[in-house]
Amino acid sequence: MDLAFEIIISGLLIAAGVFGIVGSFGLLKLPDTMTRLHAPTKATTLGVGGVLIASMLHFWVLENTLSWHELLITMFLLLTAPITANLIAKAHLHSFRADEKTSPTGSDRDWATFEDAAVEQQPMITGSGKNQNT
Amino acid sequence: MIEYALTFAFGCFGIGLLCNLYRIFIAPGVVDRVLALDTMVINIIALLVLYGISTKTGMYFEAALLFAMTGFVSTVAYCKFILRGDIIE
Amino acid sequence: MLRKLFPHPYLTLLLIITWMLLVNQIKLGSLVLAIILGTIIPIITGPYWPDRPVLRNPMAMIGYILVVLYDIVKSNFIVAGIVLFRRNSTLQSKWITVPLDLRSPEAITVLAGTITMTPGTVTADMSGDGRALLIHCLHAPDPDAVRDEIKSRYEARLKRIFE
Known part of the structure; x- marks a missing residue:
């Protein structure tokens, strides 16, 4: 019985490792900031999720101590990943407004980030030069 | 068998961290660096949990949880700073 | 009365579950502390969410x-x-x-x-x-x-x- 669980845990760990490295590799490989945003928010979430589930199973089956902290970390990461992705996208739109061809809103109001920038007119931090493809 | 899987996962997340460091080095702008830092935080959480499995203690979950929270708050603070030029208005 | 004591029942439930997960073991003492925290925190932070979210289903x-x-x-x-x-x-x-x-x-x-x-x-x-x-x-x-x-x-x- 333990052997079956060992196989499951090892499988989860290997899958998690593969997804983790794919997420970080995507960060290097994809062509511009908005596409790079996709790689870590998705691939890495399942990577860390796999590690956490494997850890939970490991402590539960092989060490006989039921531990719920992993569930807490997984929930926290699943809840915060969309928020960080959204904020990074907003910061990118703010910095490189002229370079991004965003689709129209379909009404007479602009996107919220652009409206805020038009209202405030504060000195802003922007990236170094243009959004070049590296 | 778990030891081999653990070593493999350690290697994957370690190489992932190196990729992120390289991305921070060659990034075209501030936003990319923030994104790479956020990914680094997630990879480090995974490494902490893996280390907890390999030493068979539950001690590192608190560290991982705290790291997740600090990472989230720092990413939000960076983005807020880029968006507004100020963090607490 | 009940509405005044628990202005946000879902928030109370979420706080109790989160505290129990953080404590990581099921004991009567920590459950009591979780219920106390789950009652006090929504009342103190009440001014920040005046509206209740509506969950139809x-x-x-x-x-x-x-x-x-x-x-x-x-x-x-x-x-x-x-x-x-x-x-x-x-x-x-x-x-x-x-x-x-x-x-x-x-x-x-x-x-x-x-x-x-x-x-x-x-x-x-x-x-x-x-x-x-x-x-x-x-x-x-x-x-x-x-x-x-x-x-x-x-x-x-x-x-x-x-x-």
């Missing part, structure tokens, strides 16, 4: 969470495939506008989070009047299909839960 939430979890796993494989096997020059990333039928802020927040977690899409912004979401697609040869899928698969379900 809380049971449908479970089905929705299962659908989203399945989509997260699926999206991971799709994105991993795109990252590993697709050349950058053939990548068709696009901006898409999704007009919203939802009006309650909670429902729009959940929809935006769901879109970010699911296949190849990230919510980037919202229009100033809150009637459309700006979405970036990693690889979308057919943007209309993506928009229709979001509207039928997630927004219709959320409308049933929240409104």
Whole structure:
């Protein structure tokens, strides 16, 4: 019985490792900031999720101590990943407004980030030069 | 068998961290660096949990949880700073 | 009276569950402390959320969470495939506008989070009047299909839960 669980845990760990490295590799490989945003928010979430589930199973089956902290970390990461992705996208739109061809809103109001920038007119931090493809 | 899987996962997340460091080095702008830092935080959480499995203690979950929270708050603070030029208005 | 003591029952329940998970063992003492915290914190922070979120159909939430979890796993494989096997020059990333039928802020927040977690899409912004979401697609040869899928698969379900 333990052997079956060992196989499951090892499988989860290997899958998690593969997804983790794919997420970080995507960060290097994809062509511009908005596409790079996709790689870590998705691939890495399942990577860390796999590690956490494997850890939970490991402590539960092989060490006989039921531990719920992993569930807490997984929930926290699943809840915060969309928020960080959204904020990074907003910061990118703010910095490189002229370079991004965003689709129209379909009404007479602009996107919220652009409206805020038009209202405030504060000195802003922007990236170094243009959004070049590296 | 778990030891081999653990070593493999350690290697994957370690190489992932190196990729992120390289991305921070060659990034075209501030936003990319923030994104790479956020990914680094997630990879480090995974490494902490893996280390907890390999030493068979539950001690590192608190560290991982705290790291997740600090990472989230720092990413939000960076983005807020880029968006507004100020963090607490 | 009960309404005054528990202004936000869902928040109280969430706080109790979170505290029990943090303590990591089921003891009477920690349960009592969790209930005390779950009662006090919503009362103290009450001024920050004057409105109660309306949940028409809380049971449908479970089905929705299962659908989203399945989509997260699926999206991971799709994105991993795109990252590993697709050349950058053939990548068709696009901006898409999704007009919203939802009006309650909670429902729009959940929809935006769901879109970010699911296949190849990230919510980037919202229009100033809150009637459309700006979405970036990693690889979308057919943007209309993506928009229709979001509207039928997630927004219709959320409308049933929240409104």
